[in-house]
Amino acid sequence: MPKLPGLIKGLGVTFKTMTQKTVTVQYPHEKEALAPRSRGVIALKEENCTVCMLCARQCPDWCIYIEGHKDKAPPRREGGKPRSVQYLDRFDIDYALCMYCGICVEVCPFDALFWSPEYEYSEPSIADLLHDKDKLGEWMATVPDKPALEVGAEAKKGAK
Amino acid sequence: MTVTDHQKSMYIAGQAADARINIELETEGMTLNIGPQHPATHGTLRIVVRLDGEQVVWADPVCGYMHRGYEKLTEVRTYPQITTLVNRIDWLSSFANEVPFILAAEQLMGIDAPPRAQWIRTILFEMARIANITLFLGEMGAQLGAITPVFYAFRDREHVLNLIESATGGRFHPNYDRIGGLKDDLPKGWVDECKDVMHRVRDFCDELETLLMGNEIFAQRMRGIGVIPAQVGLDYGLSGANIRASGVDWDIRRDEDSPLAWKHCDWKVWTHVDGDSYARYWVRLQETREASKIVDQLLDGLPAGPIMAKVPRIIKVPAGEAWVHTENPLGEMGYYVVSQGGLGPFRCKIRSASFNNVSIVPWLLQGVYVPDIITILSSLYFILGDIDR
Amino acid sequence: MSSAPDTEAAPAAESADDASAPPPVDELRQGIVAVFTKDLGDAVVETEVANGDVWIRVNRDAWRAAGESAKRHGFDYFCFLSAIDWLPNPDLSGEKIWDPDPSAGDGSTGSTEQSSGVAGGDSRFQVLARVYDVRRFVGVTFKADLDEAHPEVDTWTTVFAGADWHERETWEMYGFNFVGHPGLRHLYLPGEFEGFPGRKDFPLLAREVKPWPGLVDVEPMPGGADDEPAEGEEVAAE
């Protein structure tokens, strides 16, 4: 005959939990804020981008498509020669393929890509997951400023 | 009244049908397919089982449904790209997969990460262990029919995942480890938050202990089921809690001088003598408690300093071969990295724990009842990504 | 395979080259190497003790003897068994992994001609196995060169029961035939899969199907005849 205390204690645990408050967050009504550093979506700061194609080439999933062209730009100093600057025509990230690894954000030498903890951008059709340049620009608004580091940490120069 | 031919043929057909049913029922045992979509297998593992009544005569796991060909992929990728790939092998404790790979690359390059990075790596390693094993502790109850523990496991595991996310950015796939250190330092207030989450993890372990371990039905279902003697376990290359439950006192964190920070805190390696499912569950429960104690001690002694060693921006690992293995939550996970000085490794053999842990199943399942198949499978605690790579 | 006395055949620079200051003598591991050389005699072709690990390369036909002697000397934990295909990686410098400064050495991913790793060996296929002693906490990696035409070696399943699955996987991926294995059948791949995907010459189809987005480059200046290199213009490498 199995001795009772073990079984009774088990019942006690479930009864205690029944009386305690539940942990459910009812999603559509209440929303839980994500940590500022969590990788929800990639935002593009267009003016920083110099079409160096580094992110498209380092992306393991091949999901960044960039097209750009060179053009003459007014010289910096009035007397100088017109500068040739590279303009961005197309910068698409296909979130259907992206695995949120963050290599592109890290490898970008000109700080044009940022992480934002936004996560509510699911689409009924998978084609709309290809975010183009201005959609990525919109995400810039949701990029939090860099959180302070823990005590004892040395601020890395230019850490994203 | 003569019997018409039609009646005669109908009669013979009826007899033949009865005979066929008898043959089918009595003699030839029933072949049962457990999986590939089955609640007891963590992912897509199919086990073909030949039964005689309710007892297993012969069992053969069929894997490969989740085979992504990692070793082939690593040959065409650079080291940072492989770090993102590699934490998808054992997706429950994904940070724990990155560490041995990065250590192997660092060993080849002869670089050492600064102490603060090593300590934070160990903290996140132990938190990945907690996230992995708490799911097992709750889910083992579900395999035996108790629905409630799973929810406690997920409830308390959520806090650990939130912490990992606030530090690394990803709940399941942190991609936080770099050759020479870590990507970023911890955010403000992370250490105190981590302290009371560890406290909550210990409460969860006590709660599970009263709810399941004390429960006589649970003990009756688990004791003496799926006994693995130490020698057979070693032969099959079982590692982690599976081998410690059979009495082998071996833990890579304590017995090998790995650059991580396990040697700075005192903790105990738990072993059990029986080697049955109950022992495996018990050892894992103690390991979760030890892991939370390790994290507490590491948090207290976290040294200040840089998070990243001096590393060139484009990393070229010099030629050579390195084998680094660590004590992952599922068992011993190791990478045999062969490098020829390129951006990516020339060949990277991934030794995952669950592959060996499941290779013992044909030996272990002989003469076992059907409900015990599920108990034994869950007590071995494998993850499909780990088996199929 | 002529057993060159201890000179490194590998052209690639050895990490711990013996020429300079002799590495700190790690007596535990030297002892192990001594035990195996005594036990297996001349079957041991080459040994290597580097940064806390032991490699032993044995003759192909002494493979099972090596396993048995390992088990006798306390290495009863079977870690893994796999294979290395020393054919150089298909040329990936151009399109698959992009190397920012192509000037570095001979192409981005390693030498073009076949090389071999620690403890030498010059055949294309090498079988690789590792065993571990859970009491002294030390492990040994065994290697053996296999003939390229039809690679074949004795099975370890009689010595270590765990080798069964590993050998099935290696047979499936690299085409090594394990003599005496109870049932060499597919472990991961579907039944009628032909070809050995593990080998270096097996194409990785996933990357042939889709053009690489990194190939696209910035279009030159419209009417670009006179684009004299202003400072800081040609920053992107082709």
Next chain:
Amino acid sequence: MHALLALNPAYWQTTTLKLVVILLTVVTGAFILVYGFLFKMMAHMQSRLGPMEAGPHGLLQLMAEFGKFLQKEDIFPSKADRRVFALAPFVVLASTFLVYVVIPAGPRLIVEDFDTGIFFALAMSSLSVLGVLMAGWASANKYSLMGALRAAGQLIAYELPLVLAIVGVVVQAQSLSLQTIVHQQADGAIFGFTGIGTPFILTQFVGFFIFLVAMQAELTQTPFDMPLAESELVAGYLTEYSGIRFLLFFIAEFATAFAFAAIAATLFLGGWYVPGVHGAMADVIGPLALGAKIIGVSFLIFWIRFTYPRFREDQLQTFAWKYLIPLSLINITATGILKVVF
């Protein structure tokens, strides 16, 4: 009830009235159990909220489930034995409805007061084994076959302790009819104090414990839910059922739980009797009292169901034959001796 309505309905009117009342109690009973315990209590025991979206606090969730099952296609496996497959849920449902015939909810609120009331109830409840076997065998699926065989073995094994547990009560009440059992409990006295009558739980607590355990097994609920062991047999004998037939099985399961809880309340907790209430008032308060007692008993059942893991097949059988049956025999002899002495 006739005085209440002050009219003299013909026989067929009373029977249709009884039929309607029984139908309503079965459905509301199942509704209360499913919503109250399976949805809400289980959720809060697992620190979650349970259904909140459909209706205030998820009250209409069952309506949604009802609708969902109705519009789901009623699939018949190709090799299934069509007639037996179609009939199985109705056999189980029939056995549930028949049990309600003998349960008294008030001095006059009873469908038919048989002299052998409790004997009839148990006989009807053991009919469900037939339905389960028909379902398991007809769906031509390995899992359901094994589930059905396990169910048959378990239900038969636990029929015995169920019956023996009741013999103690019958010996003490000296009658098989449920109405008299309730009356016995109403006007007994414990050492002169007649306040709460003598609910048999005070003297028959061993019988009550065995009845609860055997009831848990009859309802195939954890820790005795081998037939529906989801982690091994996917869904036991219910694997091939879908649509309206699955709904019938589902209602039958919870209606039987309600029925058994009602029998347990009547036998051990004094049924509809509330101290100090007699005559016409008892007809009104009676059902409420019985309802409260049923809720209490089923709270116990479901509490055990959500906490314990599952027995293995042979442990389940040994537990029945080696522990429960000897214990109930001892209980019967003890009651017999005490009955004679006092």
